Amino acid sequence: MIKCVIIDDEQPAINVLEKYIKRSENLQLAGTSTDPLTGIEIIKNNDAEVVFLDIQMDEMTGIEVMNILDPSIQVIFCTAYSEFAVESYELNAVDYLMKPVSFDRFAKAVKRIKPKDNTDVSAIFNSVPDDYFFVKAETKGKMIRINLDEIDFIEARNNYIAIHNGNHYTMVYSTMKDIEKDLAPPRFLRIHKSFIIALSKIAHIDKNMVLLKNHQVEIPIGQMYKSTFMNIIHDKLF
Numbered sequence: 001m002i003k004c005v006i007i008d009d010e011q012p013a014i015n016v017l018e019k020y021i022k023r024s025e026n027l028q029l030a031g032t033s034t035d036p037l038t039g040i041e042i043i044k045n046n047d048a049e050v051v052f053l054d055i056q057m058d059e060m061t062g063i064e065v066m067n068i069l070d071p072s073i074q075v076i077f078c079t080a081y082s083e084f085a086v087e088s089y090e091l092n093a094v095d096y097l098m099k100p101v102s103f104d105r106f107a108k109a110v111k112r113i114k115p116k117d118n119t120d121v122s123a124i125f126n127s128v129p130d131d132y133f134f135v136k137a138e139t140k141g142k143m144i145r146i147n148l149d150e151i152d153f154i155e156a157r158n159n160y161i162a163i164h165n166g167n168h169y170t171m172v173y174s175t176m177k178d179i180e181k182d183l184a185p186p187r188f189l190r191i192h193k194s195f196i197i198a199l200s201k202i203a204h205i206d207k208n209m210v211l212l213k214n215h216q217v218e219i220p221i222g223q224m225y226k227s228t229f230m231n232i233i234h235d236k237l238f
Contacts, residue, residue, distance in 0.1 A: 001026055001027070001028045002026060002027050002028065002049050002050060002113060002115050003028050003030045003046055003047060003048040003049055003050070004021055004027055004028065004029055004030060004048060004049070004050045004051070004052065005029075005030050005031050005032065005033075005039060005042050005043045005046070005048045005050070005051045005052070006018065006021075006029070006031075006032040006033075006039075006051070006052045007032070007033055007034075007036055007039035007040075007051060007052070007053050007054060007057075007062075007065065008032075008034065008052070008053075008054035008057070008078065009034045009035075009036075009054060009057040009058060009059075010034070010054070010227070010228060011034060012180075012189070012190055012225065012228050013054065013078065013099060013101075013228065014032045014034070015180050015181055015184060016100065016101055016184040017052050017078070017101065017106070018032060018181060019181050019182065019184050020101075020103055020106045023103070024110065027050075027110065030042060030043075030046035030048045031046060031048075035059065036057055036059055036060040036064075036065050037059070037060070039051070039065070040065060040068060040069065043069065043073060048073065049072075049073065049074060049113075049115065049116060050073070050074045050075075050076065050094070050113055051065075051069070051073055051074070051075055051076070052076050052078055052097075053065060053066065053075050053076065053077055053078065054077075054078050054079060055077050055078075055079040056079055056080075062075075062077055062079070063091065066091060066093070074094045074113055074114065075091075075093045075094060076093065076094045076095050076096075076097060076109050076110075076113075077093050077095070077096045077097065078097045078099060078101060079096075079097075079098070079099060080098065080099040080228075080231045094109065094112050094113055095108070095109035095112050097109055099228070099231060100186050100189075100228075100231075100232050102186055131147065131148050131149065132145055132146060132147045132148060133145075133146055133148075133182060134146070135163070135170065135172045135174075136172070136173070144170060146163055146170065148183075148187065148188075150165045151163060151164070151165060151183075151188070151198050152164045152165060152166065152197075152198055152201045152212050152213075152214050152215060153195055153196060153197045153198065153201070153212060153215070153219060154176070154179060154183070154188075154195070154196040154197075155169075155194060155195055156175075156176045156193070156194040156195070157171070159173060159175075160172060160173055160174070161174050161175070161176060161179055164215070166214050176190065176193070176194070176196065179196065180196060183196055186199065186232075187199060187200070189225075189228070189229060189232065190225055191210065191219065191220075191221045191222060191225045191226075191229050192219065192220050192221060192222035192225060193222055193224075195219050195220070197210060197212065197219060198212075199232070201213050201214065205221075205233065206218075208220060208221045208226070209221065
């Protein structure tokens with residue numbers, strides 16, 4: 001089992017990688033941190049072999065963190081800025097992932113890891129279905145299938161979340177934090193503390209508001225989520 005740590009000052013980016021690692025049979029997540037120094041301690045205390053490391057962080061850069069780490073720690077850089085790619089390879093990083101990170105690209109990077117034991121990293125991913133999931137209904141013992149391609153957006157409602165599909169919605173006793181781990185880019189993105197949207201359902205963006213194709217309601221873009229959201233949008237800009 002290969003122990004991994006994620007260090008990134010943006011929680012949504014951590015959530016994406018955390019989901020991918022959980023789908024990997026021979027990867028074990030030892031911990032995550034939005035604070036570089038705390039992340040370094042997690043690596044040391046858990047004898048982690050691999051760190052997924054953001055390059056651009058406020059307190060320390062990923063390169064500064066890498067210089068502190070034991071040389072045996074394998075680094076996979078993650079960032080939204082392509083200009084750091086050459087520098088990361090010069091530092092002998094395992095790989096360089098551009099945000100938003102797709103699962104296929106993540107898998108390619110992980111296959112470059114050189115494990116200490118005889119773990120076969122060429123076949124470390126299980127076959128968890130990626131196109132649907134089940135939620136518990138209000139009726140005891142009943143479960144409802146939710147198809148991912150039918151989700152327009154998810155809304156927080158006190159101790160529940162509402163999964164919207166056109167004019168219909170399903171109420172689920174859950175939190176945004178829990179559902180966000182299973183609904184990550186490139187298909188879904190949290191853009192507000194109360195909203196996760198399906199990126200394919202965006203009709204237009206007007207300043208700090210998003211309008212979806214099947215709805216007249218405008219969804220606000222929260223300040224702490226705006227940077228990640230706009231980076232994704234800029235990648236699709238012609």
